[in-house]
Amino acid sequence: MAADQLSPLRVGIAGLGTVGAGVVRLLQENRDILQQHCPRPIEITAVSARDRRKDRGVDLTGFDWVENSLDLASHPKVDVVVELIGGSEGPAKTLVEAAIAKGKHIVTANKALLAHHGTALAVAAESKGLGLAYEAAVAGGIPVIKAMREGLAANRIEQVYGILNGTCNYILTQMRETGREFADVLGEAQKLGYAEADPSFDVDGVDAAHKLSILTSVAFGCAVDFAGVRISGIRNVSAMDIAFAEELGYRIKLLGLARPTASGIEQRVVACMVPQASVIAKVDGVFNAVVTKGNFIGQNIAIGRGAGAGPTASAVVSDLIDIARDRILPAFSAAAESLKQMPAAARGSHVGAYYIRLMVVDKPGVIADIAAALRDENVSMEAMIQRARHPGNLVPVVITTHETTEASIDRVVARLAQVKSVLEPPHLMPIEMLD
Numbered sequence: 149m150a151a152d153q154l155s156p157l158r159v160g161i162a163g164l165g166t167v168g169a170g171v172v173r174l175l176q177e178n179r180d181i182l183q184q185h186c187p188r189p190i191e192i193t194a195v196s197a198r199d200r201r202k203d204r205g206v207d208l209t210g211f212d213w214v215e216n217s218l219d220l221a222s223h224p225k226v227d228v229v230v231e232l233i234g235g236s237e238g239p240a241k242t243l244v245e246a247a248i249a250k251g252k253h254i255v256t257a258n259k260a261l262l263a264h265h266g267t268a269l270a271v272a273a274e275s276k277g278l279g280l281a282y283e284a285a286v287a288g289g290i291p292v293i294k295a296m297r298e299g300l301a302a303n304r305i306e307q308v309y310g311i312l313n314g315t316c317n318y319i320l321t322q323m324r325e326t327g328r329e330f331a332d333v334l335g336e337a338q339k340l341g342y343a344e345a346d347p348s349f350d351v352d353g354v355d356a357a358h359k360l361s362i363l364t365s366v367a368f369g370c371a372v373d374f375a376g377v378r379i380s381g382i383r384n385v386s387a388m389d390i391a392f393a394e395e396l397g398y399r400i401k402l403l404g405l406a407r408p409t410a411s412g413i414e415q416r417v418v419a420c421m422v423p424q425a426s427v428i429a430k431v432d433g434v435f436n437a438v439v440t441k442g443n444f445i446g447q448n449i450a451i452g453r454g455a456g457a458g459p460t461a462s463a464v465v466s467d468l469i470d471i472a473r474d475r476i477l478p479a480f481s482a483a484a485e486s487l488k489q490m491p492a493a494a495r496g497s498h499v500g501a502y503y504i505r506l507m508v509v510d511k512p513g514v515i516a517d518i519a520a521a522l523r524d525e526n527v528s529m530e531a532m533i534q535r536a537r538h539p540g541n542l543v544p545v546v547i548t549t550h551e552t553t554e555a556s557i558d559r560v561v562a563r564l565a566q567v568k569s570v571l572e573p574p575h576l577m578p579i580e581m582l583d
């Protein structure tokens with residue numbers, strides 16, 4: 149180790165909320181273990197947040213309080229800026245850009261920033277030989293970036309998918325266990341602090357899409373393409389769909405899935421059915437999971453806590469240890485300048501099985517109309533559930549299909565929506581036949 153590596157790595161932290169305060173606490177409480185793992189001391193020298201008077205439950209004495217977080221970029225006693233403010237634009241982006249320009253390494257947990265500007269920031273950092281590390285940004289405490297970029301680097305990655313949002317997984321788990329509807333469970337999750345007051349980034353799939361776009365880049369060596377992610381969330385998942393999924397041998401999960409296809413990279417965030425026997429089906433509550441399929445490793449699965457002060461701080465500090473050890477790797481799996489610009493897979497090209505639930509007036513001929521719509525689009529039915537007959541009443545009819553294209557199923561659904569006896573827009577959900 150070079151002599152100057154034993155001088156402390158001086159850290160400036162911007163943002164002292166859940167994650168920032170967690171990082172301060174970890175560096176203080178685990179000082180002995182960090183010293184053992186990394187002879188070069190990691191020392192916080194400066195911190196910044198909006199409100200200096202706020203009690204953050206951690207001891208900030210001895211740190212330089214910086215009123216304007218942007219000043220951390222040129223702070224003479226800071227080697228690494230740890231950006232824990234959040235947001236794809238505004239102060240977080242300004243700070244990271246300025247800090248790179250001033251020659252400081254970056255550690256961040258900010259998936260929104262990386263999803264929108266990851267490639268450009270990596271190019272800027274790498275052109276100056278600086279680290280841009282973000283283990284905490286994807287799946288929180290699960291060291292998935294390190295696993296993919298280092299441990300699995302010898303593989304051609306064929307597919308990556310996972311449960312990337314703990315709030316959604318918690319809500320879906322609660323819905324299944326209690327039979328309650330989405331809105332009811334969301335309200336309770338907000339009261340318990342498992343969901344934000346404005347839950348849209350989580351429940352509409354945006355947060356998972358941020359993380360997926362980063363994972364995709366690391367997995368396939370392509371530039372981060374957040375705009376190429378097809379995003380849907382869990383607002384439309386009903387207690388009835390969850391019950392039917394159970395009956396059919398599936399569980400409903402919000403997954404982020406990415407794979408290369410003939411027409412480009414397919415990136416989807418979608419509530420989908422997965423076989424109850426699959427590993428991912430058993431990952432419940434706030435837990436996250438990431439499954440990577442490589443051509444030599446086969447299937448690799450990592451499960452852990454995706455959020456919270458402790459797991460996220462653990463990931464942030466692991467990045468600091470890398471920098472203290474002088475292990476500066478490209479931000480993604482290849483030098484940022486060489487990341488490929490790959491097109492997004494063509495719309496409608498996804499091939500898979502589907503679940504369709506229709507609410508129909510129970511009268512003769514309905515099933516024949518449904519069967520005709522499927523037949524005309526060459527979509528073959530795998531199973532059908534028709535609830536007890538109540539002539540004249542609204543009853544659910546559930547169909548599962550064999551593999552077909554998304555374009556075909558969209559045409560089937562559009563046609564079914566026109567059938568007179570179908571009284572609600574059809575509920576469509578992909579079925580992912582995962583191991």
Ligand SMILES: NC(=O)c1ccc[n+]([C@@H]2O[C@H](COP(=O)([O-])OP(=O)(O)OC[C@H]3O[C@@H](n4cnc5c(N)ncnc54)[C@H](OP(=O)(O)O)[C@@H]3O)[C@@H](O)[C@H]2O)c1
Pocket residue numbers: 162163164165166167168196197198199200202216217231232233234235239257258259260284285288454455456457460
């Ligand atoms: N929470 C998690 O479990 C988790 C997990 C993975 C990744 N992340 C990511 O980690 C980042 C931080 O998340 P968090 O949950 O810790 O957020 P948070 O609790 O809302 O904390 C944000 C912090 O940023 C500070 N801040 C806001 N605007 C600022 C500005 N202009 N200048 C300086 N400081 C400013 C706030 O100051 P005040 O405290 O004074 O208001 C606060 O301390 C986000 O990018 C998030 O996506 C979070």
